[in-house]
Amino acid sequence: MSSITIEKSASKGINDLLRHLLSTGKVDAVLAMRMMPDTGAWDLALVTDVKNLKELKPLAPVMTVNASQVLSNLSLSGKKIAAVLKPCELRAFVERVKREQGSLENLFTISHTCGGVFPLDLVAEGKVDRLLPKYEKVVSAGEIPSNIRDTCKACEHFIPMNADIMVSAAGECKPGEGCMIYLNSDKAREALSECTGEHGSAVLDSTSLEKLATARAREREKLFSSIEKDCSGLDGLVNIFGKCVGCHGCSRVCPICYCTLCDFESINFDYNLPYFEEHLARKGALRLPPDTMLFHMGRLTHMSFSCVGCGMCSDVCPVGIPVAAVFSRTGESTASIFDYLPGRDVTEEIPVMIFKEEEFPELG
Amino acid sequence: MSEWQPRILAILCNWCSYAGADLAGVSRMQYPPSIRVVRIPCSGRVDPLFIMKSLQSGFDGVLVSGCHPGDCHYISGNYVARRKFAVLKPLLEFIGLEPNRVQFSWISAGEGDRFAKVVTKITEDIRELGPATRLVKKT
Structure with a gap:
């Protein structure tokens, strides 16, 4: 599998990638989570101007709406869109496509290994910023943060399925050690052929995520019983x-x-x-x-x-x-x-x- | 007070099972008077919700019957119905409903005797289970 290594943290790396896609005209718009710097409020944003990209926090553990819902009509507009989706949002979008509620044709789906998201009440109370450093530490250690959604704790599908572009953000990628980007489709390889970073070939090392997988499976059993x-x-x-x-x-x-x-x-x-x-x-x-x-x-x-x-x-x-x-x-x-x-x-x-x-x- | 009689909703497809019930009648076959029949165009029309709703409304059991697989008047309605029932089964199990309360069968227009047998069997099964109390309080 083709890959790109960017010598930055995962969150900075993915912003570089989005900037590359938008500034080179490979996509018309970018869809990702955003935090307004002045108010600290979170939302999902569609960005068409490069100058607005810096407000995006694509890897943030926040889901204000399931992005697959808003992506349905957007995906049929004929515009090329790079959408940063959590693995479950991507799966939900695939389910919507099966129901003729969207199309994958004009999309660049970008997804990442997911550590789970904060419940909306924490987001509404403006606590995300404060909780983020600890969250990142726990997730990169391959553990489950105690304050994420119950279903996230019990989710076994935290590695995205069939995303065009996959970013390693949980477990494998330690802060400061570089951001791994995996290209799963021809259109992703074509669009990112000139993206800065070290191009090579690599496969996501799922052994480093085994600890998280075991913890999630245990949590799932507990929740279900x-x-x-x-x-x-x-x-x-x-x-x-x-x-x-x-x-x-x-x-x-x-x-x-x-x-x-x-x-x-x-x-x-x-x-x-x-x-x-x-x-x-x-x-x-x-x-x-x-x-x-x-x-x-x-x-x-x-x-x-x-x-x-x-x-x-x-x-x-x-x-x-x-x-x-x-x-x-x-x-x-x-x-x-x-x-x-x-x-x-x-x-x-x-x-x-x-x-x-x-x-x-x-x-x- | 007389012995408790189960009340069972029988949802029968117009083309096979309903005609099967008719044949059982004209052939003077005996079966327990426990069912209340709803005639539907095809078993594929049955939303699993109908079954949930009838249990909630106080029925002790539900029988859904359609044409034999392959014999559907609308070619494939009963195949689709079968998939929907397969989805419903684990759900009923999850909410703690006894599996025998909801039964499915395929009865053709010529199988009056089979219809009588199926109704006798579901009535006996439900008589054994007693009144349904998992979804509704019996007063």
């Missing part, structure tokens, strides 16, 4: 989902839930008085809004197999439901039936859109 215990039976379900206020925030921020006409927001779930009367005749009381639990069950059946575990849903939940943990856990079991891994390969079809004639003899 606790959520299994919490969700089983009526009491558990009421305990977990009974708090739901029906805001549908989790589905709005979900990169997989792309339907603009969601069934749950349609007239199908806009109940009329006779429905309530029938229910009240049996029970004498009714919780409103109705069907908050059914909403979660519905989303689970509709898209859990494509869940990439980005954790946006848990982060925006106003009442603290561990939505992402539930989805990661059930997503793993529903996807494994079909030997499916969301975002692994854009040619791999969504399991419920295809079938084999001979399968599941136990059903029916």
Whole structure:
């Protein structure tokens, strides 16, 4: 695999790379995380002017939105865009492409080994800057920071799959030891053939990430077994989902839930008085809004197999439901039936859109 | 008070299973009066949500039945249905629902006897499990 070594830290190296792509006209715009220097506020930014590149912090452990959502329409605009995506954002985008919600054609996908992101409340409180030095230290040691999203702690896919350009940022790359950039596609090799840095050929040394992989696997098992215990039976379900206020925030921020006409927001779930009367005749009381639990069950059946575990849903939940943990856990079991891994390969079809004639003899 | 009778929602496809149920009727075959039938155009029309919703609304079990694989009136509706049910199964397991409460079967228009057998079996299975309480409080 072709590679470029830049004698700078990973975060400086990736900024050099973006500058090269934008100033040479290889791309029309750059999409990456940004921190406004005057206010310290974080956002995702689309940059077309080289002078604005210095505000970007592409490797920052912050995800204000899952970038794959905003990338959908941008990717169809015909402009060439270099998008810096976290591994789960890239996987989510691949899932969106499968659903005809975007195209990889005009994109340079740039991704990096990911140490996990901070929950949004820490970002909103402006604590990221202060927490960053310790985060970087812990991540480069191949350990899990204690203050990242729960699903990030349990994420096993922190090495990007099929990014055009991959930057080593967790575990392998120590600060000051140079930034390794791996070029996975012909268009990346072509675009970066004149980028400064030492060109060579190298493969990501995954052994240096083994420690992190083991720690993540342990954390995943812990998260899953606790959520299994919490969700089983009526009491558990009421305990977990009974708090739901029906805001549908989790589905709005979900990169997989792309339907603009969601069934749950349609007239199908806009109940009329006779429905309530029938229910009240049996029970004498009714919780409103109705069907908050059914909403979660519905989303689970509709898209859990494509869940990439980005954790946006848990982060925006106003009442603290561990939505992402539930989805990661059930997503793993529903996807494994079909030997499916969301975002692994854009040619791999969504399991419920295809079938084999001979399968599941136990059903029916 | 009389013995508890399970209430089972039977979602039957118009072309095969519903006609199978019809045949069981006109052939005067006996089966327990535990099912409430909903006729649908094709088993592929069944959103797993229908199953969740009926369990939440107090049904003790759900039977979904369509044409035999390969015999779908719309060529492939039941293949797609089968995939959706395969996704639903681990989910039901995850929330602690007994797997036998939701059953799938393929019954053709000529299999009246099979329809009677399937209904008898699911009724017995659910009678053994007792009233569904995992998704709804029984009052």
